[in-house]
Amino acid sequence: MKISDRLRDDAGNIWKSIIEHPFVAELCDGTLPMEKFKFYILQDYNYLIESMRNFSIISSRTEALQEMKEVLYLAYLESQSELSAYEEFVKKIGCTIDEARDVEPIPVAVSYVSYLLSTSTLKSYEESIASVLPCYWSYMEIARHYQSKLKMNQNKLYTEWASVYSLKSYRDMVTRMRNLVDNTGENFPYKKLKRAFITASRYEYMYWDAVYNMIDWPV
Amino acid sequence: MKISDRLRDDAGNIWKSIIEHPFVAELCDGTLPMEKFKFYILQDYNYLIESMRNFSIISSRTEALQEMKEVLYLAYLESQSELSAYEEFVKKIGCTIDEARDVEPIPVAVSYVSYLLSTSTLKSYEESIASVLPCYWSYMEIARHYQSKLKMNQNKLYTEWASVYSLKSYRDMVTRMRNLVDNTGENFPYKKLKRAFITASRYEYMYWDAVYNMIDWPV
């Protein structure tokens, strides 16, 4: 059993909660209030920028040339594909890029991003690459799970958003990330990989929940 | 007006919420359920260890010799005083140090610590030192605010906990931290210092709230 499959299994309940979360379900069947979608896009745009930064750091944390190049390539790909797509979404929901950049991140966004960045700067390459996988992989799973609902979804903006995650190019990117995790090898303690993967998966769930309920700082 | 005073003023509402939070109020008047106190001590012990790590990083992020030595001294002081006191508390509530180290951090603990560590590794020395101040300073303010209530508090464990934060040595440490923030100088954009100070203050509040309600990972 590949390491990424084992991690996915161990996070089974969390991933089920992610996929079935109201925000995700309503986004895919078209019933999500637009207000919530806009809120999400503005938060997620800033998340993606920090995710790109995070990939840059991870690329620098492995001595293996092949992995360094691969993570660098994924960072570049991300900057050219998903991030560009989000810049289009930002405009479509009526914001300028500058306005989007000025949006204050909600607590879960600061927390999730900080978790990823502090892992990449202070922990191992192995834990870092395991911690970025849940975000990209679970989006692919969401697109797959709601495939038929998305076909009947009348909200063009929502189906456009989801279409990115069904693209062959996106699925290839996830496969490449999974390969990196699978290659972290038998010498690295699985327990540490698992903690990174589970923690990031939990933040994914909490992120969906926070944008659904638009949870801002309590004080 | 000193920078630290200005930051304190700008975080006025947040600090009021911190000081008046039920956990803090009940801890100081002795009515806090012991179960919540134990929960807090085990979480906070692990927080303090990461806080010590954080001071080590910050010490390395300034070119000024005097500041580097000062932050290093504060890290060392912290490792000798508050951390040692917590190791005693851990034993008093019936745990071994190993058990305490094995406690899984709750979401707010992971988030707050990650925020501090990612600030210290990726942002400026100035923002880093501003982000550690709220924790230490607000504890001193709590001890001061509840001074008379603490005198009548019958729970020996709680008054012992609080006594650390009234010590001259602790107040001196806070003064030294404030001086470091005050010395970050006029050339550094106040806006960035403020964001760091406010964000850390918000995490302080959310931390008290999470230990009071024992908020664990939702999934």
Added chain:
Amino acid sequence: MKISDRLRDDAGNIWKSIIEHPFVAELCDGTLPMEKFKFYILQDYNYLIESMRNFSIISSRTEALQEMKEVLYLAYLESQSELSAYEEFVKKIGCTIDEARDVEPIPVAVSYVSYLLSTSTLKSYEESIASVLPCYWSYMEIARHYQSKLKMNQNKLYTEWASVYSLKSYRDMVTRMRNLVDNTGENFPYKKLKRAFITASRYEYMYWDAVYNMIDWPV
């Protein structure tokens, strides 16, 4: 006067010594002993890998989205162009990639790379981007300076090596790096940029000198 021009001026003597160094002159007129060229290629291949790592780090050190993307793009470009070219050279001089990776770096290579990496991890984005410029820019200047000699150079390997640095794509890359330095802005102390640029230029010179004289560890 643009910042990069001012830096170039301030490093005038060092750059003159670089361009006129026997290794560079003999490489461009074809008289360089092949043994020295091979020695250089194997050292430089490993240098380029660390340089790619370095760009990844620098990309993570700026908050400005445009600069983050730009540095990431340069890192990716570098991994696709110059590094690939070197992998060809490694084969042409009769080595496998694995053999090349196993070559022990000479003192100046460890020192130069360590200087760049410690700048990127511990100093500012501005100093980091200034410290990587001399390597890429001076190679372009070398190709320009020896343009006519290179036309008469009979050593096909040497002219092929040099041809990379006359390509429009390479010159564009240097222009983009210079723009990044020019945009570091008036608020950042020129003195610090200068120290970074001068130090890296000095290492460039020492690097050419060390590969010419094949200077290994003295003990």
Added chain:
Amino acid sequence: MKISDRLRDDAGNIWKSIIEHPFVAELCDGTLPMEKFKFYILQDYNYLIESMRNFSIISSRTEALQEMKEVLYLAYLESQSELSAYEEFVKKIGCTIDEARDVEPIPVAVSYVSYLLSTSTLKSYEESIASVLPCYWSYMEIARHYQSKLKMNQNKLYTEWASVYSLKSYRDMVTRMRNLVDNTGENFPYKKLKRAFITASRYEYMYWDAVYNMIDWPV
């Protein structure tokens, strides 16, 4: 055989060259020209400051609480003992601290410090702690080796300098550092520890050689 003993053995030739280097021998028998000593002290004062920064970073790179505290303690000890002693030496050779801080580091000093810092920020805790050991341990060995010569040495400044490295407190510090290396454990590849220890030992030798010959930047 303990790991530190094995490392010391593997670096045997390099350490012999260090201990017998003219600078070291002449310093211990009193025949070293004062001009060279002054040159050394000013360079080394700045080295020690960066070494303190380096210990701060290393302290942050281990998850083990005991080791984190230990490295932090060593950093603090260093800032209180050897660094303070050097501030006295700076004054005794007729310089102010500010003048000493303004001295431009020679190439080997920039290189050695950069090597240590880039190891601590980008490689493992284990390699980092192995890379700092040669400096502190070899000074103790120097003091031991020249014990009898130092007794007859008429240069009070030189014997005072050497006396630090015969102190029980200094020898204890070295023992604690060796213990940290011995505890890096059997799971960590010895090959990597060796590379770090050997490289740092080589820089130690090159440092003595550079201050003896007062080797500045060639351009």
